[in-house]
Amino acid sequence: MSGGPFRVIEGGRTGEPTPGLLIIGASEVVTMAGGVRRGTAQGEVGRLTASDPAGPDAAVVACWEGRILAVGPRASIEGALEAEGYPLARFARLDAAGGTVTPGLIDPHTHLLFAGSREGELVLRQRGASYLDILAAGGGILSTVAATRAASEAELLAHGRRWLDEMLGHGVTTIEAKSGYGLDLETELRLVEVAYRLGREGPIDVIPTWLGAHAVPEEFRSRPDGVEAYVRSLIEDQLPGIAAHGRARFADVFCEEGVFTADQSRRILEAAHTLGLLPRLHADELAPSGGAELAAAIGAASADHLATPSPAGGAAMAAAAEAGDPVVATLLPVTTWFLMKDHHAPARTFIEAGVPVAIGTDFNPGTSPTASLPLAMSFACVGLRMSPDEVLAAVTINAARALALEDECGSLEAGKAADIVIWRTPTSAQIPYWPGADLVRTVIKRGRVVLDRP
Ligand code: NIG
Ligand code: FE
Numbered sequence: 001m002s003g004g005p006f007r008v009i010e011g012g013r014t015g016e017p018t019p020g021l022l023i024i025g026a027s028e029v030v031t032m033a034g035g036v037r038r039g040t041a042q043g044e045v046g047r048l049t050a051s052d053p054a055g056p057d058a059a060v061v062a063c064w065e066g067r068i069l070a071v072g073p074r075a076s077i078e079g080a081l082e083a084e085g086y087p088l089a090r091f092a093r094l095d096a097a098g099g100t101v102t103p104g105l106i107d108p109h110t111h112l113l114f115a116g117s118r119e120g121e122l123v124l125r126q127r128g129a130s131y132l133d134i135l136a137a138g139g140g141i142l143s144t145v146a147a148t149r150a151a152s153e154a155e156l157l158a159h160g161r162r163w164l165d166e167m168l169g170h171g172v173t174t175i176e177a178k179s180g181y182g183l184d185l186e187t188e189l190r191l192v193e194v195a196y197r198l199g200r201e202g203p204i205d206v207i208p209t210w211l212g213a214h215a216v217p218e219e220f221r222s223r224p225d226g227v228e229a230y231v232r233s234l235i236e237d238q239l240p241g242i243a244a245h246g247r248a249r250f251a252d253v254f255c256e257e258g259v260f261t262a263d264q265s266r267r268i269l270e271a272a273h274t275l276g277l278l279p280r281l282h283a284d285e286l287a288p289s290g291g292a293e294l295a296a297a298i299g300a301a302s303a304d305h306l307a308t309p310s311p312a313g314g315a316a317m318a319a320a321a322e323a324g325d326p327v328v329a330t331l332l333p334v335t336t337w338f339l340m341k342d343h344h345a346p347a348r349t350f351i352e353a354g355v356p357v358a359i360g361t362d363f364n365p366g367t368s369p370t371a372s373l374p375l376a377m378s379f380a381c382v383g384l385r386m387s388p389d390e391v392l393a394a395v396t397i398n399a400a401r402a403l404a405l406e407d408e409c410g411s412l413e414a415g416k417a418a419d420i421v422i423w424r425t426p427t428s429a430q431i432p433y434w435p436g437a438d439l440v441r442t443v444i445k446r447g448r449v450v451l452d453r454p
Contacts, residue, residue: 020081020091021063021418021447024074026050026101027426029059030392031071032411036328036401037393038321038356045389045428046411048072053098061101062091063418066447071412094449096422099441100431102392103411104173104419106399107373108330109304109360112163112177112198112206113156113191116147118365122338131339131367132258132286141181141215144365148181148191156194163363164204166371168451171421171440173204176360176403178252180211185241188212196247203443203450207403209250210277212238213260213268231264235271243275249404250301251277255284255291262290269298278404284309285335295327296320302358302402304330307345314346318353328402329355331394332362333379339367347384357386358402359394378435388429418447 031046048071050058056075063069064086070077082088121134134140148156160177167175177198179191192208199206212234220230242248251272255265269279278301283291285305292313295303303317306329320327331345350357359380362368370376373395380391400410409417422442425431431439443451 018090018092019065020069020086021094021444022091023061023063023094023096023101023420023422024058025053025098026059026096026422027053027098028428029061029071029101029412030103030428031413032103032393032397033413034411035397036326036356036406037398038326039351039354042351042357042393042398043387043389045392047428053096061412061420062086063420063444063447066418068412068414068416068418070414094422094442097441098426100423100425100428101412102171102421102423102428103396104409104421104443104445105171105373105395106403106405106410107167107172107175107360107363107395108302108328108358108399108402109332109362110175110177111180111211111362111364112175113160113179113194114144114148114181114365115151115155115159116144116365117369118143121366125340135215136258138218140366142218144181145183145215145217149184149187153190153194156190157198160194160198163371164198164206167373168204168443169438169440170372170374171423171443172373173419173421173443173445174207174400174403174405174409175204176207176209176250178209178211179248180214180252183212183215183217185238188238188242189245192242192245192248203445203448207250207405208248209252209280210239210242210248210272211252211254212242213253213265215254215259227260227264231260231268234268239268239272239275243272243277248277250280252280252282254282255289255294256282257287257289262294265291266294266298269300273298280304280402284313288313292317299325300327301404302328302330304360305332305335305345306350307336307341307343309346314349314353317350317355321354321356326356328358328398330358330360330399330402331380331384332360332368332376333383334370334376335362335368337379337383338369344383347380347386351386351390356398356401357390357394358398359391360399372436374431374439375435377432381432388432391432392428418444420444
């Protein structure tokens with residue numbers, strides 16, 4: 001990863017003799033301790049503030065061998081560390097210099113891997129073409145499929161590294177990455193494998209999702225029973241191959257009027273679940289299509305977009321949350337903006353109904369060509385009317401939950417991965433307040449400094 005404005009420290013602090021890391025000098029530490037956030041708790045972030053970041057009462061974060069050990073006032077934490085057999089001499093100290101400390105951000109919805117770009121569609125939409133018109137004419141997703149099928153593994157790896165590098169610069173330490181630009185077994189396997197390998201390479205963890213049901217490919221479209229034939233081939237051919245490969249953790253479907261029906265989506269996701277892939281879906285992005293209802297009925301980890309859920313779909317998600325089995329509503333506000341829609345996902349309705357809300361970028365070449373999760377946070381505040389605290393929960397613990405990772409990351413709690421961001425801003429409320437700014441000072445992944453901008 002070269003050439004960028006960032007100083008990426010290869011291997012982090014591995015060369016150092018200290019297994020411990022102590023982050024000091026923060027004016028604010030947001031722990032997000034206490035599990036998934038919903039209802040009024042969506043905006044409770046667990047904030048520790050200090051008038052003097054260098055004083056004994058200022059919160060510090062202690063990490064040991066890549067895990068969080070403790071968070072709390074410096075004087076009492078230092079005393080407790082010594083008493084419990086963690087000698088202070090074995091901690092490297094990292095000064096937050098009056099900035100804010102949060103859990104590493106988690107982007108729960110990206111289409112990381114593709115080839116080519118689609119800037120021409122922006123102009124087509126300005127002239128009145130709709131997203132689904134462009135797709136029906138063989139453009140949109142299908143043009144990216146053509147470019148991606150022609151791309152080598154090496155090209156996809158290079159593309160992935162370039163954008164992961166940018167995500168890291170925005171404070172992101174874990175992402176989900178969908179396939180879906182292959183639409184045949186060979187290319188879908190390549191996309192899932194590249195996502196998996198990028199995650200192994202680090203420093204960002206990459207959770208691969210199989211999205212073979214993203215669109216109906218050209219070779220099936222010419223057939224009179226094309227959609228149904230493709231659904232059968234997904235279930236009988238592509239899915240077993242993806243499951244045998246063993247790398248994809250989730251299965252996703254573009255459940256949308258004119259793409260895959262709720263019934264087809266259900267068959268694909270149930271077949272996938274039987275083979276060990278956890279269900280999630282693109283639900284009600286452009287029109288109410290039964291996606292929210294389906295997500296609640298099958299216990300999906302997440303229903304994504306939800307820009308136009310039906311009242312019954314919203315109620316089904318509220319009932320699932322009430323019953324203690326919530327489907328996370330992963331909202332993607334940059335997409336509605338980039339598609340020039342005048343509606344927004346009803347975030348406030350979901351929060352009031354007790355549905356946990358997460359926010360993602362939806363990074364992809366058609367509807368959301370941005371890798372900046374902080375930018376999506378700004379859009380969530382402005383477009384979805386979420387408070388900065390609600391948004392922070394949405395990109396940390398709730399995003400972790402959307403990826404079934406809530407026991408591993410998403411909060412600064414003892415035992416969890418030491419995935420941490422030090423921001424240049426003195427408060428976390430300023431993160432969405434400065435849209436498009438570079439606000440990250442330092443990123444720590446599993447206890448190692450992986451990005452540092454002194
Ligand atoms: O989340 N709607 C389906 N998938 C993506 C867009 C993919 C594309 O246009 O390339 C989305 O908006
Ligand atoms: Fe998407």
